[in-house]
Structures are given as C-alpha cells and as structure tokens.
Amino acid sequence: xxxxxxxxxxxxxxxxxxxxxxxxxxxxxxxxxxxxxxxxxxxxxxxxxxxxxxxxxxxxxxxxxxxxxxxxxxxxxxxxxxxxxxxxxxxxxxxxxxxxxxxxxxxxxxxxxxxxxxxxxxxxxxxxxxxxxxxxxxx
Amino acid sequence: xxxxxxxxxxxxxxxxxxxxxxxxxxxxxxxxxxxxxxxxxxxxxxxxxxxxxxxxxxxxxxxxxxxxxxxxxxxxxxxxxxxxxxxxxxxxxxxxxxxxxxxxxxxxxxxxxxxxxxxxxxxxxxxxxxxxxxxxxxx
Amino acid sequence: xxxxxxxxxxxxxxxxxxxxxxxxxxxxxxxxxxxxxxxxxxxxxxxxxxxxxxxxxxxxxxxxxxxxxxxxxxxxxxxxxxxxxxxxxxxxxxxxxxxxxxxxxxxxxxxxxxxxxxxxxxxxxxxxxxxxxxxxxxx
Amino acid sequence: xxxxxxxxxxxxxxxxxxxxxxxxxxxxxxxxxxxxxxxxxxxxxxxxxxxxxxxxxxxxxxxxxxxxxxxxxxxxxxxxxxxxxxxxxxxxxxxxxxxxxxxxxxxxxxxxxxxxxxxxxxxxxxxxxxxxxxxxxxx
Amino acid sequence: xxxxxxxxxxxxxxxxxxxxxxxxxxxxxxxxxxxxxxxxxxxxxxxxxxxxxxxxxxxxxxxxxxxxxxxxxxxxxxxxxxxxxxxxxxxxxxxxxxxxxxxxxxxxxxxxxxxxxxxxxxxxxxxxxxxxxxxxxxx
Amino acid sequence: xxxxxxxxxxxxxxxxxxxxxxxxxxxxxxxxxxxxxxxxxxxxxxxxxxxxxxxxxxxxxxxxxxxxxxxxxxxxxxxxxxxxxxxxxxxxxxxxxxxxxxxxxxxxxxxxxxxxxxxxxxxxxxxxxxxxxxxxxxx
Numbered sequence: 001x002x003x004x005x006x007x008x009x010x011x012x013x014x015x016x017x018x019x020x021x022x023x024x025x026x027x028x029x030x031x032x033x034x035x036x037x038x039x040x041x042x043x044x045x046x047x048x049x050x051x052x053x054x055x056x057x058x059x060x061x062x063x064x065x066x067x068x069x070x071x072x073x074x075x076x077x078x079x080x081x082x083x084x085x086x087x088x089x090x091x092x093x094x095x096x097x098x099x100x101x102x103x104x105x106x107x108x109x110x111x112x113x114x115x116x117x118x119x120x121x122x123x124x125x126x127x128x129x130x131x132x133x134x135x136x137x138x139x
Numbered sequence: 140x141x142x143x144x145x146x147x148x149x150x151x152x153x154x155x156x157x158x159x160x161x162x163x164x165x166x167x168x169x170x171x172x173x174x175x176x177x178x179x180x181x182x183x184x185x186x187x188x189x190x191x192x193x194x195x196x197x198x199x200x201x202x203x204x205x206x207x208x209x210x211x212x213x214x215x216x217x218x219x220x221x222x223x224x225x226x227x228x229x230x231x232x233x234x235x236x237x238x239x240x241x242x243x244x245x246x247x248x249x250x251x252x253x254x255x256x257x258x259x260x261x262x263x264x265x266x267x268x269x270x271x272x273x274x275x276x277x278x
Numbered sequence: 279x280x281x282x283x284x285x286x287x288x289x290x291x292x293x294x295x296x297x298x299x300x301x302x303x304x305x306x307x308x309x310x311x312x313x314x315x316x317x318x319x320x321x322x323x324x325x326x327x328x329x330x331x332x333x334x335x336x337x338x339x340x341x342x343x344x345x346x347x348x349x350x351x352x353x354x355x356x357x358x359x360x361x362x363x364x365x366x367x368x369x370x371x372x373x374x375x376x377x378x379x380x381x382x383x384x385x386x387x388x389x390x391x392x393x394x395x396x397x398x399x400x401x402x403x404x405x406x407x408x409x410x411x412x413x414x415x416x417x
Numbered sequence: 418x419x420x421x422x423x424x425x426x427x428x429x430x431x432x433x434x435x436x437x438x439x440x441x442x443x444x445x446x447x448x449x450x451x452x453x454x455x456x457x458x459x460x461x462x463x464x465x466x467x468x469x470x471x472x473x474x475x476x477x478x479x480x481x482x483x484x485x486x487x488x489x490x491x492x493x494x495x496x497x498x499x500x501x502x503x504x505x506x507x508x509x510x511x512x513x514x515x516x517x518x519x520x521x522x523x524x525x526x527x528x529x530x531x532x533x534x535x536x537x538x539x540x541x542x543x544x545x546x547x548x549x550x551x552x553x554x555x556x
Numbered sequence: 557x558x559x560x561x562x563x564x565x566x567x568x569x570x571x572x573x574x575x576x577x578x579x580x581x582x583x584x585x586x587x588x589x590x591x592x593x594x595x596x597x598x599x600x601x602x603x604x605x606x607x608x609x610x611x612x613x614x615x616x617x618x619x620x621x622x623x624x625x626x627x628x629x630x631x632x633x634x635x636x637x638x639x640x641x642x643x644x645x646x647x648x649x650x651x652x653x654x655x656x657x658x659x660x661x662x663x664x665x666x667x668x669x670x671x672x673x674x675x676x677x678x679x680x681x682x683x684x685x686x687x688x689x690x691x692x693x694x695x
Numbered sequence: 696x697x698x699x700x701x702x703x704x705x706x707x708x709x710x711x712x713x714x715x716x717x718x719x720x721x722x723x724x725x726x727x728x729x730x731x732x733x734x735x736x737x738x739x740x741x742x743x744x745x746x747x748x749x750x751x752x753x754x755x756x757x758x759x760x761x762x763x764x765x766x767x768x769x770x771x772x773x774x775x776x777x778x779x780x781x782x783x784x785x786x787x788x789x790x791x792x793x794x795x796x797x798x799x800x801x802x803x804x805x806x807x808x809x810x811x812x813x814x815x816x817x818x819x820x821x822x823x824x825x826x827x828x829x830x831x832x833x834x
Contacts, residue, residue: 001263003644003826004654033268035253038260042658048747049253049665055743056245061238066205067246070212074250076398077213079496079635082257083250084400085268088420098421099200102459105398106195107206109466111213111222113391114174114188118221120354120383121177122362122548124140129172129224131678131698142366142548143376181380187472188387191465215676218357218774223678227698237699241737244676248744252669259632259661261640261826270400270420279541281687281783282793311546313531316538320797326611327531327804330604334523339516344483345524348490352528355491357774360535361528363546377478384473385484389491389500392452392466396499399455402418407450407502409559409817493815496635501817505559515560519598522815526605530808537771537800539687539779557819589824591809594816605809612801617794622761623802629765630772630806638813639806641824655756662751663762667769667778670730670744674777677733680696685728685780 006037015043019050026054033086065094072101073108145176154182158189165193172225204233211240212247284315293321297328304332311364343372350379351386423454432460436467443471450503482511489518490525562593571599575606582610589642621650628657629664701732710738714745721749728781760789767796768803 009020009032019040020032040046057067068091075083091101148159148171158179159171179185196206207230214222230240287298287310297318298310318324335345346369353361369379426437426449436457437449457463474484485508492500508518565576565588575596576588596602613623624647631639647657704715704727714735715727735741752762763786770778786796 001261001826003259003261003657005827031267033265034262035257035260038262039256039661041654042662044750045256045658045662045665048662048750049256052249052743052747053253055739056242056249060242061236062208062242062246066208067242069201069205070209070243070246071250072398073209073212074216074247075254076394077216078251078254079393079397080254080257081397081400082262082264083254084397085264085270087250088400089268097200098458101420102462103195103199103201103206104209105395105456106459106462106465107201107209108213108398109391109395109462110191110195111210111226112217112394113387114192115214115217115219115222115357116354116390117178117184117188117383117387118174118219119357119359119362120142120350120386121174122140122142122359122366123173123177123221125221125224126172128170129228131224131696132700140548142379144549178383180376181384183472184380184384184387187384187469191469194461194465211676215672218671218675220675220678223675227678237736240698241740244673244734245737245740245743247676248669248673248740251672252665254635255632255668256661256665258635258637258640259628259664261637261644270418271422279539279687281537281539281796283688309545311543312540313535313538316540317534317800319793320801322611323534323797323801323804326608326801327534330527330608331531333600333604334520334527338520339514340486340520340524344486345520347479347483348487348521348524349528351487351490352494352525353532355494356529356532358532358535360540360542361532363542363548365528367546375478381473381477381479381484382487385479385487386491388469388473389488389504390495392470393492393495393497393500395456395462395466396452396497398420399452400418400420401451401455401499403499403502404450406448407506409502409557410561489815493811496810496814498814498817501814505817515597518559519601522595522812523598523601523604525815526601526808526812529811530804532774533771533807534800534804536774536776536779537767537803539776539783557817559815559817587823589821590818591813591816594818595812601812605812608805609809612798612805616798617792618764618798618802622764623798625757625761626765626768626799626802627806629768630803631810633769633772634807634810636810636813638818638820639810641820641826643806645824653756659751659755659757659762660765663757663765664769666747666751667766667782668773670748671770671773671775671778673734673740673744674730674775676698677730678696678698679729679733679777681777681780682728684726685784687780 002034002038004038004041006034007040008037012040013043016040016046019043019046022054023050035082035086065091065096065100068094069096069100069104073104076105076108077112141173141177143177143180145173146179147176151179152182155179155185158182158185161193162189174221174225204230204235204239207233208235208239208243212243215244215247216251280312280316282316282319284312285318286315290318291321294318294324297321297324300332301328313360313364343369343374343378346372347374347378347382351382354383354386355390419451419455421455421458423451424457425454429457430460433457433463436460436463439471440467452499452503482508482513482517485511486513486517486521490521493522493525494529558590558594560594560597562590563596564593568596569599572596572602575599575602578610579606591638591642621647621652621656624650625652625656625660629660632661632664633668697729697733699733699736701729702735703732707735708738711735711741714738714741717749718745730777730781760786760791760795763789764791764795764799768799771800771803772807 071087072091210226211230349365350369488504489508627643628647766782767786
C-alpha cells in the first residue's frame with residue numbers, strides 16, 4: 001500500500017537516511033513507522049515535516065503526553081485512521097492511561113457535539129469572549 | 140441573533156432556571172453565556188447537554204485546563220467561531236498561559252497537516268499500531 | 279461582499295435571467311437570495327447547480343421539509359453559516375416547527391459525538407452491518 | 418480490533434450489564450453491536466452515551482426513520498465508516514426504503530457541494546435569513 | 557460491498573447502460589469503476605452526477621490534470637479513501653508526475669495547518685482582502 | 696480582534712522583524728497581513744510556519760497560481776473565512792482569472808459532493824486503483 005510504496009532504509013539515499021536516523025535517535029527506537037516511509041519519496045517534505053514534528057512535539061509549556069493526546073483528539077475528530085492508531089500508540093508510550101484516554105474521548109465527543117449545537121442555533125459570540133480590540137498586541 | 144433568540148433568566152420557566160442556577164453555581168460565576176440561552180428553548184437539550192458537560196469537564200484523570208485546551212483544539216479544527224472564543228476564555232480562566240496556547244495551536248496545526256499527508260499518501264497502519272485482536276477486553 | 283459581487287436581475291443577461299425566473303416560479307417567491315446572485319457570474323455553474331437543487335429538493339420518497347432539515351443538518355455539521363441561515367429559513371417555510379428543529383439539532387449533535395467515539399475507539403464494523411458481498415446488485 | 422478490545426456481556430460487571438440489558442430491551446434485540454462493547458471500558462461514557470442516544474432517538478416531533486436518516490447523513494458527511502454502516506442498518510430496520518436512501522444521499526451530496534460554493538464565493542447572509550435581533554426569546 | 561451492491565452492465569437497464577456507455581466513450585476506456593456501479597441503483601443520481609462530472613472535469617480555463625489534482629486535494633482533506641485512490645489514478649493518467657503529487661500534498665498539508673492557525677488565533681480578515689462592497693456585480 | 700492582538704512591526708523584536716522583512720521581500724510587497732501578526736506572539740511558530748509556506752509555495756513542478764488555487768480549494772472546503780479571503784487575493788495576484796476561479800469552485804463543489812456519495816454508498820476501492828503492494832518503494 002501507500003501511493004508510491006514504502007521507502008525502506010536499505011533502499012534510501014543519504015538524505016532520507018539522515019532523517020530516519022534522527023527519528024530513531026530522537027524517539028529512542030530502532031524502527032521507522034510507515035508514515036515516514038510513505039512520504040520519503042519526497043525528501044523535502046520528509047525533512048520539513050520531521051523537523052516541524054520534532055520541534056512541536058518536544059516537551060515545553062505542555063508535556064509530551066498532553067501533546068500526543070491533542071494529536072489523538074484531532075485525528076479522531078478528522079477520521080484519520082492511520083493517525084488515530086499511531087498517536088494512540090504514541091500517547092500510551094508517553095504515559096497515557098486507559099482512564100486518561102477515556103476522558104480524552106469524552107471531551108472530543110462532547111466538543112464535536114456542542115460545536116454543532118453552537119453553529120446550528122447560530123449563537124453569537126458573547127461580548128466577554130471577544131478578543132481585545134486594540135491591535136497593539138499589548139494585552 | 141441565535142435562531143430562536145436568547146432566553147434570559149427572567150423570561151425562563153423553573154426547569155430552565157434550575158439549569159442556569161446550576162451552571163452559575165458550578166462555574167462560580169454570576170452570568171450565563173449565550174450558548175445556553177440559545178439552546179434553552181429546548182429544555183431537554185439544555186439539561187442533557189449541561190449534565191454531560193458538567194460530568195465530562197470535571198477534573199479527573201485529566202485536569203480542567205487540559206480538558207479546556209482539548210476543547211479549543213477540536214473547535215479550532217472544526218472552524219467553530221463561537222466555541223473557539225468561549226473555550227479559549229474558559230481555558231485561560233483555568234490557567235492556560237500564552238505559552239501553553241501557542242504550543243496547543245502548533246500541535247493542532249501539525250496534526251491537521253499530517254492527517255492529510257497520511258490519507259493523501261494512502262499510508263497503511265503499521266502492524267505494531269493495530270489494537271490487539273482478541274475481543275475479550277482483557278488487555 | 280461576495281467575491282465577484284452580487285449579480286442583480288437588472289444587470290443580468292438572458293441566460294442568468296432565465297434561471298432567476300425559474301427559481302422564483304418554482305419557489306413561488308419574488309426575490310432571489312444572495313447565493314444565486316454570487317455564483318451567477320458563472321452562468322454554467324448557476325444553471326447546473328439550480329437544475330440539480332430543483333431536481334433533488336422536489337418532494338419524492340422524502341417530503342420537502344425532511345429534505346430541508348437534512349440540508350440544515352449537513353450545513354450545521356460543516357459550519358457553513360450562510361447555508362444554516364438559508365436552509366433553516368427554508369425548512370421553517372416548508373413546515374418545520376420549533377420542536378422539530380430542536381430534535382434535529384439534538385440528532386446532529388449526538389451523531390457528531392458518536393462519529394468521533396467510533397473512530398477514536400477504532401471500532402470495527404459488525405459483520406451484521408456489512409453490505410452483502412455479492413456484487414450483482416440483486417439484493 | 419478496537420483500542421481496548423470489545424467487552425462482552427459475560428466479561429462485564431453489573432454496571433455495564435445493566436446498560437447492555439437496557440439497550441437490548443429498548444431495541445427489542447438480543448445482541449449488542451461493537452460500538453457499545455468498545456466504549457464499555459469506560460462505564461461512565463457507556464451510560465451517558467446510551468442515555469443520550471435513547472432519549473434523542475426516541476420518536477417525538479420527528480419519527481424514528483427520519484432521525485436515523487439524519488444520523489446517516491451526518492456520518493456520510495463526516496466519513497465515519499462504522500457509523501454509516503450501523504445507522505444505514507438502523508434506518509432500514511426503521512423503514513427506510515431504497516428510494517428514501519437514494520434521495521437522502523442526493524441531498525447529502527448537494528448540501529456538501531453548495532456549502533462549499535457558499536463559502537468559496539464568500540456569500541453574505543441575506544437580511545431576510547438573519548434571526549430576529551431581539552434577544553428576549555419571545556419569538 | 558457497497559450498500560446496494562454493484563450494478564454490472566449486463567444487469568442494468570437501458571437508462572443505466574446509456575450512462576455507462578457515455579462514461580466509457582468520454583474516458584476512452586472499456587470499464588466502469590465501482591463508484592458508478594454503486595450509485596446506479598438510483599438512475600437519476602447516476603445520470604445527474606455523471607453529467608455534472610463530465611461538464612465540470614472537461615478542460616477549460618483549467619486543464620484536466622489541474623482539475624484532477626484539485627479533486628485529490630479535496631478528497632485527501634476530507635479523508636475519503638475511495639476518492640483519493642480513484643482520483644490519484646485519474647490524475648496520474650492525466651499526466652501528474654510524482655513531483656507534482658509531492659508538491660500537491662505539501663500544499664494540502666500546509667493549507668490544512670494554516671486554516672486552523674487562522675481560526676484558532678481568531679484572525680480578522682484584512683481590509684484589503686475583503687471583496688468589494690458594491691453589490692452590483694460590476695467589479 | 697485576534698486572540699492576542701496583532702503584533703505590529705514597530706512593536707516587534709528583532710526575531711519577528713526578521714521574519715516580517717523576509718515576508719515582504721519574498722512577496723515584493725510593503726505590508727504584512729493579519730495572519731502573521733496574529734501568530735507572531737509565538738516567534739517559533741511564526742518562523743516555522745513562514746519557512747514552510749515559503750518553501751512549499753515557491754514555484755516548482757506546480758506553478759504559483761496552481762498552488763494558490765489549491766490553497767483556496769482546501770480553505771473553501773474547510774470553511775476557513777480568513778483563508779478563503781487571503782488566498783483568493785493571493786491567487787488573483789498570481790494570475791487567476793474569473794474563469795479559472797469559477798472552474799476551481801465547480802471542482803471543489805463536485806468533489807465535496809462525490810466524496811459523500813462514495814462514503815454514503817460504502818463503495819469499495821477498485822482493484823485497479825489500489826497502490827502496488829510491494830513495499831520496496833521501487834515502483
């Protein structure tokens with residue numbers, strides 16, 4: 001499967017191998033999942049996507065498990081089967097318990113429900129919820 | 140605005156007032172935002188939605204600010220303007236800092252990007268990411 | 279507003295006027311809503327879209343109000359503000375009561391919720407729900 | 418499949434069995450479909466979701482088959498494979514004929530098309546379609 | 557698979573056969589893909605959908621490969637597995653190279669990312685980007 | 696508007712100004728649109744997003760106007776008002792005519808329609824459309 005097949009390490013050139021090596025080193029693992037092998041036919045996209053993911057998913061103001069759970073939330077909302085499977089695995093590896101997953105799904109379900117009640121009833125944004133109108137950025 | 144207008148406290152019957160009172164007591168606030176006033180024309184939906192939100196958003200395995208951030212993530216992904224505004228306010232009240240919001244948005248953006256790369260490249264789920272096949276539930 | 283402005287009847291050529299006339303005759307009304315005026319800059323799209331809408335929305339196995347409600351359901355789910363407003367008006371004109379609207383929204387909200395629980399929990403389709411495998415079409 | 422497997426009746430505790438019993442009694446059937454077994458690992462979500470579905474899908478101002486068809490419409494629009502399969506089965510059981518399904522799909526397709534024409538052409542909402550501005554709820 | 561099975565040429569009536577014949581003649585091919593066979597149980601939808609696709613996908617101001625790539629872009633964004641597969645094949649047949657596909661996917665991914673950054677940060681439309689306000693259509 | 700306001704050039708630090716300067720130089724313009732000013736409160740996201748957009752939107756196997764039109768297509772499909780407005784302006788600047796826009800919208804509408812017919816009818820992917828099964832990447 002995958003539109004252009006999966007590019008395995010042994011078949012890859014040095015540019016792709018360098019990304020694969022960094023993925024494995026960063027994630028402290030010895031394998032590459034299909035997503036990267038599928039997009040590796042475009043080394044520019046492979047590198048840019050990995051660099052972005054690496055930067056964004058590193059612990060910062062939010063810890064790793066929270067970030068992985070947000071990824072699962074978006075993927076479930078968007079019906080991306082691959083992403084649900086891979087990021088659920090990632091979240092569990094980062095420490096997500098069954099209870100955390102259950103609460104995550106409950107919030108995802110409820111948010112998707114009330115998103116549509118809000119639009120369907122044509123609810124206007126409350127004055128108090130509007131961002132400040134001064135555009136100086138000094139809020 | 141709002142399809143059936145906004146049902147204010149003074150115009151509401153006892154069933155709706157009871158929900159409004161519980162919203163204000165639970166949230167330790169003295170006002171009701173438009174979402175509830177817009178759906179209050181259907182007291183059954185008002186009550187059911189509030190009871191579900193109250194149960195789901197209470198701190199548990201995930202804390203309040205994490206849950207509100209997941210709500211913002213879904214709402215931004217779904218382009219629900221009302222929900223983005225109201226839950227960004229809710230998340231900030233629950234402790235979300237500017238740094239946390241910035242990282243949240245970065246993850247939401249990246250997840251929406253890679254969700255489409257995964258589908259567009261028709262990536263097959265890795266064996267390791269598949270849920271266990273025994274259906275007994277004893278995992 | 280509208281990317282190319284709104285094409286009014288008096289400014290339109292005979293091809294567009296013919297469609298406008300048919301819209302007003304079919305809907306038994308004396309005005310054209312903005313949607314048609316906005317797309318009228320492309321007469322081919324105007325005609326094709328109107329012919330399709332006219333054919334699809336005519337009462338058949340489903341009556342007019344049910345069809346308008348399905349339109350509202352999809353529009354609310356997709357966060358299309360224009361379409362929610364116009365088809366809610368259309369559904370009310372076709373006989374949708376406040377009670378019907380309330381139940382419609384409740385179903386839309388719940389469907390959007392369980393759609394994400396089903397994907398998030400990676401639920402496999404039950405054997406009994408699979409379409410028959412014979413491809414002859416004689417079902 | 419399913420992230421935490423499927424929780425069968427014989428493996429379930431009394432809280433889950435009570436919900437399963439109510440599902441079977443309400444639907445006058447002797448089996449439980451995978452959706453419920455998959456989310457049953459979180460009994461709170463199982464109960465809340467079932468109680469909501471039971472309340473919302475009961476015949477009221479809209480009959481059962483109309484509600485199931487709206488569910489199919491949303492599920493097809495959202496690309497939820499499980500939900501399309503299960504609610505198409507549910508709608509047929511509730512009386513949806515092939516003709517009704519065909520018209521349903523035609524409306525779903527057209528609504529998804531015009532939702533994007535409306536947004537893409539940046540169509541402004543007609544004055545006549547705006548909800549009344551008095552916020553008293555006395556409409 | 558397919559809800560009502562696939563309607564093969566030899567089992568089809570003259571109305572469906574006429575559409576199948578036109579599909580094969582227009583596309584200069586000798587087979588019909590599953591999409592048409594699945595919707596053929598509703599000859600009105602089959603004919604209307606084919607006539608629209610035939611008209612819209614014909615080369616005009618945009619050439620055939622550009623149109624097929626836009627189709628792939630939307631299908632990947634919407635997570636429609638069938639449509640991704642069929643229109644990727646269609647785009648390649650129309651001349652899309654691997655490099656073009658890679659750039660297409662990069663744009664699709666980036667657009668999905670910035671769509672959510674724009675909504676999540678609640679960015680207001682710049683004055684310069686607003687369509688002209690005169691509604692005469694004389695732009 | 697915008698959650699954290701808009702960060703103007705004169706209020707920005709050197710890191711943000713460097714990105715603003717590069718945006719203006721690359722686009723051969725003397726102003727910055729709101730999107731960048733809104734996300735500039737997070738300089739890391741500002742830089743990463745701009746670097747990605749700059750790389751992806753540069754002419755390559757696809758020319759600039761095609762890339763901008765794909766951006767419009769996704770934005771219209773996702774109902775992102777800001778992105779529709781800004782990228783429609785961008786596409787026109789890059790050479791999109793009214794005829795090209797009209798055909799673009801027609802394809803976007805049709806793709807959104809048939810995406811739902813394909814899912815709603817549960818159409819199985821044709822053998823001929825499946826990617827090759829060898830995973831070596833030597834296709």
